[in-house]
Each structure stands twice: as C-alpha cells, then as structure tokens.
Amino acid sequence: MRYIIIGAGAIGGTIGGRLYENGFEVVLVARGAHAAALRTGGLRFATPEGVRALPIPTVTSPGEIGLRPDDVLVLAVKTQHTEGVLAEWAPRPVATDEGDPAGGRTAAELLPVVCAQNGVENERIALRRFRHVYGMYVWMPTSHLEPGRVSASGAPLSGVLRLGRYPCGSDDNARRIAADLEKSVFAAPVSEDVMRWKxxxxxxxxxxxxxxxxxxxxxxxxxxxxxxxxxxxxxxxxxxxxxxxxxxxxxxxxxxxxxxxxxxxxxxxxxxxxxxxxxxxxxxxxxxxxxxxxxxxxxxxxxxxxxxxxxxxxxxxxxxxxxxxxxxxxxxxxxx
The missing domain is CATH 1.10.1040.10 (N-(1-d-carboxylethyl)-l-norvaline Dehydrogenase; domain 2)
Structure with missing residues (x-):
C-alpha cells in the first residue's frame, strides 16, 4: 500500500512520518510555505527520540501524482476544508498498469479514504463522493506551528488510531491499514463501531x-x-x-x-x-x-x-x- 497523506500538518505529518520511518511508501500533500519547506528540507519530525529530517515526497495537488490501485488516501485536513479537498481528489483516474487508466475509473470509485480527523461530519461528506470510506478515531498529542516541522510527544506509542468502515463494520482494507499502523509506533485497533468512538x-x-x-x-x-x-x-x-x-x-x-x-x-x-x-x-x-x-x-x-x-x-x-x-x-x- 502507498499512503497519500492529504494534509501534512500535526496529525497527517505524524502518521506519514511514522509510516515512512518504518518502511512504508508515503506521499505528503501540502500547500504554501509548508509544502515549500517539506520539498526543500524534508519533514522535520520531532519526537521524544529526537528531531530528524525525513525526505518524504511531497505534492501540492492531485494533478502532480498518478494514482494506483494500492493507494490509500488519508484525509487529515480540518473539516472546513474537507469538501473542497475531496472534490479535487474524487475524479482523478486510477491506473491499473503503468500509463493505463483503469477504464476511466476514479479515486472515488476505487480507493479507500480514511478520515483521520476530529468531529463526525467528515465521513458523511466523504461518502457523498467515495464508495470506500473509513472513520479514524485519533488520540495523538501533536503540534504543527511552523512550515516543515511537526512534533509528536506521545510515548511509548505516538497515538491511538482506531479504524473502522463507515458507517459501521470492518473489512480487509481496514485490517491491512491497521497492521501497517501497528508496525509504525501506533495502537490501531479495528472497530466495528468506530463512529461511537468518534x-x-x-x-x-x-x-x-x-x-x-x-x-x-x-x-x-x-x-x-x-x-x-x-x-x-x-x-x-x-x-x-x-x-x-x-x-x-x-x-x-x-x-x-x-x-x-x-x-x-x-x-x-x-x-x-x-x-x-x-x-x-x-x-x-x-x-x-x-x-x-x-x-x-x-x-x-x-x-x-x-x-x-x-x-x-x-x-x-x-x-x-x-x-x-x-x-x-x-x-x-x-x-x-
């Protein structure tokens, strides 16, 4: 799986940073000064273990990346930005083979979108466009105050990321994503009732x-x-x-x-x-x-x-x- 982190702030940057450090393929999506800093010096990722620069590939829009069937879209923007962001990503074509679009099928039809966000409205917004929507309960002490830098102060684990299908249930996608997160300094239980937690x-x-x-x-x-x-x-x-x-x-x-x-x-x-x-x-x-x-x-x-x-x-x-x-x-x- 490749994780496309849409919104590389405190939550998205921490999820992306930990996944990248543990060998998973990650792309960060950011804008403005934050994107410029990420592209120039990498993600400056501060945790109790220290500060390091992670050279994670960064894009500023969906037009800068070709989507694959194994992609997971992790939505980590604030809720007021969810509708606009998903409108950009939903119609993007997904390629089955290199350079070969999947018969015109789109991200909204094929790719899982994980709402790693506060509140309970994001999943409803996502489900209007995407077929495969997952809620994520996030308990993770993090901060993002300056371009290019994210801090995560949780230990021994960085956070609890409880995952489940929306509106309820679980599936193989949820279990695979959770397994990757469990290998990346998170607790990631799969829940049949994730919205109760949210x-x-x-x-x-x-x-x-x-x-x-x-x-x-x-x-x-x-x-x-x-x-x-x-x-x-x-x-x-x-x-x-x-x-x-x-x-x-x-x-x-x-x-x-x-x-x-x-x-x-x-x-x-x-x-x-x-x-x-x-x-x-x-x-x-x-x-x-x-x-x-x-x-x-x-x-x-x-x-x-x-x-x-x-x-x-x-x-x-x-x-x-x-x-x-x-x-x-x-x-x-x-x-x-």
Missing part, C-alpha cells in the same frame, strides 16, 4: 474552543464552563439516541501506551484549535466541534448556550486574527 472523542473536543480563546482549561471558572459544555453535549446525544464511548472507556483503552514526554524545542502549545489561531490560518474547526453540539441541540430541542457562545467566539477570533487566549476576564465571566 462521538466519544468529541466530549473532549468541545473544550478546544475554550482553550483557544481563553487559554488552558484550568481554574474553577474555566473548568466549570468546560463541564457545562460537555453536559450539553451529553444531553444532545441522549436526546438523539447516539451511542458514544465514555471518557472512562477512552482512558482505559489508551492506558499507559500514550503518555506525554518532552520533545526538544517544544513546549505545551494547546490543541488543534489553538494551533490554528497561533498559525493565523484564518479559519478554525469549531463549527464542526461545538457546532455539532449546537446542530444536534437544535434538531432535538435541547438548549446549548455554552457551546453556541464558544462557537461564536472561536469563529470571531479566527476571522479577526485576535490572539489566542486573549479572552478577558469580563468576557469569560459573561459566558457563565
């Missing part, structure tokens, strides 16, 4: 926006807000009849396999949403995290005022370029 992961992700706008979720006031955001989410899941993996279940599943360890030149920078603000990317994934809670609440008649407020604030921070963590004490108090 809905469970969102229990923690509802705090991403709070951390992004107000700083670390510590102290009585911020902790209470986070608790209320989670309680709103649990209420909408109950109203919608959606099963989810509890925090306790996720913690027990992870065990001591992934623990935070020091990485040279790296400090605590926050989760993926805070990193988006730090990089000044201009967008943030909150509409598909807290926004998922808001959507379910509106569909099922459950009030979600804390998640609505966090969604609005995070979008404002991303849109206006306001510095992460700069929410004033007065603004924080107003959320309560």
């Amino acid at each position: 809905y469970g992961k969102l229990l923690g992700n509802v705090g991403n926006a709070l951390e992004a706008v107000a700083g670390p979720v510590t102290g009585e006031e911020r902790t209470a807000l986070y608790r209320r955001a989670r309680q709103e989410y649990e209420a909408v899941l109950e109203a919608a009849g959606i099963p989810y993996a509890t925090v306790e279940e996720q913690t027990a599943d992870r065990g001591d396999r992934v623990e935070l360890q020091p990485v040279a030149g790296e400090g605590r920078v926050g989760g993926s949403s805070a990193q988006s603000l730090i990089r000044g990317s201009g967008s943030i994934e909150t509409d598909y995290l807290n926004g998922e809670v808001v959507l379910l609440g509106r569909l099922h008649g459950v009030p979600t005022p804390v998640n609505e407020a966090l969604q609005r604030l995070a979008d404002e921070f991303a849109r206006t370029g306001r510095p992460p963590g700069s929410l004033s004490a007065e603004e924080l108090a107003a959320l309560g």
Whole structure:
C-alpha cells in the first residue's frame, strides 16, 4: 500500500512520518510555505527520540501524482476544508498498469479514504463522493506551528488510531491499514463501531474552543464552563439516541501506551484549535466541534448556550486574527 497523506500538518505529518520511518511508501500533500519547506528540507519530525529530517515526497495537488490501485488516501485536513479537498481528489483516474487508466475509473470509485480527523461530519461528506470510506478515531498529542516541522510527544506509542468502515463494520482494507499502523509506533485497533468512538472523542473536543480563546482549561471558572459544555453535549446525544464511548472507556483503552514526554524545542502549545489561531490560518474547526453540539441541540430541542457562545467566539477570533487566549476576564465571566 502507498499512503497519500492529504494534509501534512500535526496529525497527517505524524502518521506519514511514522509510516515512512518504518518502511512504508508515503506521499505528503501540502500547500504554501509548508509544502515549500517539506520539498526543500524534508519533514522535520520531532519526537521524544529526537528531531530528524525525513525526505518524504511531497505534492501540492492531485494533478502532480498518478494514482494506483494500492493507494490509500488519508484525509487529515480540518473539516472546513474537507469538501473542497475531496472534490479535487474524487475524479482523478486510477491506473491499473503503468500509463493505463483503469477504464476511466476514479479515486472515488476505487480507493479507500480514511478520515483521520476530529468531529463526525467528515465521513458523511466523504461518502457523498467515495464508495470506500473509513472513520479514524485519533488520540495523538501533536503540534504543527511552523512550515516543515511537526512534533509528536506521545510515548511509548505516538497515538491511538482506531479504524473502522463507515458507517459501521470492518473489512480487509481496514485490517491491512491497521497492521501497517501497528508496525509504525501506533495502537490501531479495528472497530466495528468506530463512529461511537468518534462521538466519544468529541466530549473532549468541545473544550478546544475554550482553550483557544481563553487559554488552558484550568481554574474553577474555566473548568466549570468546560463541564457545562460537555453536559450539553451529553444531553444532545441522549436526546438523539447516539451511542458514544465514555471518557472512562477512552482512558482505559489508551492506558499507559500514550503518555506525554518532552520533545526538544517544544513546549505545551494547546490543541488543534489553538494551533490554528497561533498559525493565523484564518479559519478554525469549531463549527464542526461545538457546532455539532449546537446542530444536534437544535434538531432535538435541547438548549446549548455554552457551546453556541464558544462557537461564536472561536469563529470571531479566527476571522479577526485576535490572539489566542486573549479572552478577558469580563468576557469569560459573561459566558457563565
């Protein structure tokens, strides 16, 4: 299998870097300054073992690579970019022999796409175009703040990547991908109900926006807000009849396999949403995290005022370029 990592940021760069280091064929897909840095100096991959430059082939668009039947598309962009990215990749022809397209058959018809992303909307978006869609529950402490560099601080394993077919079930593709990941410093269990795990992961992700706008979720006031955001989410899941993996279940599943360890030149920078603000990317994934809670609440008649407020604030921070963590004490108090 060849792994095409679409979105070589914190998650995609770590998955691609670990696979490449362990002998698997990998292509990174990136854009702008990040792509230029990857092409010039390779992926600067920082882990508790040290920092190294990995010369992983990098492209900027699907037109720069010929697709093969053994390719796996690993989608690791933020959800707000999923539709546009998949629209580019879905119609690309897949060659059966060198230079011989597979009778006009496309990536959307033939290739598996793995959604290694937060939230629960990506798989639905992908299934509109792709026949073979897989969800991936990702628990992996990583960061990407500067072009060409990705940091992964988990040890002894880099992360837990639970994989399953969408909307449910498993197959040989899932088992082969999981086996490759297991050889590459990950735990990669195959799950018949991967979306239950992804809905469970969102229990923690509802705090991403709070951390992004107000700083670390510590102290009585911020902790209470986070608790209320989670309680709103649990209420909408109950109203919608959606099963989810509890925090306790996720913690027990992870065990001591992934623990935070020091990485040279790296400090605590926050989760993926805070990193988006730090990089000044201009967008943030909150509409598909807290926004998922808001959507379910509106569909099922459950009030979600804390998640609505966090969604609005995070979008404002991303849109206006306001510095992460700069929410004033007065603004924080107003959320309560």
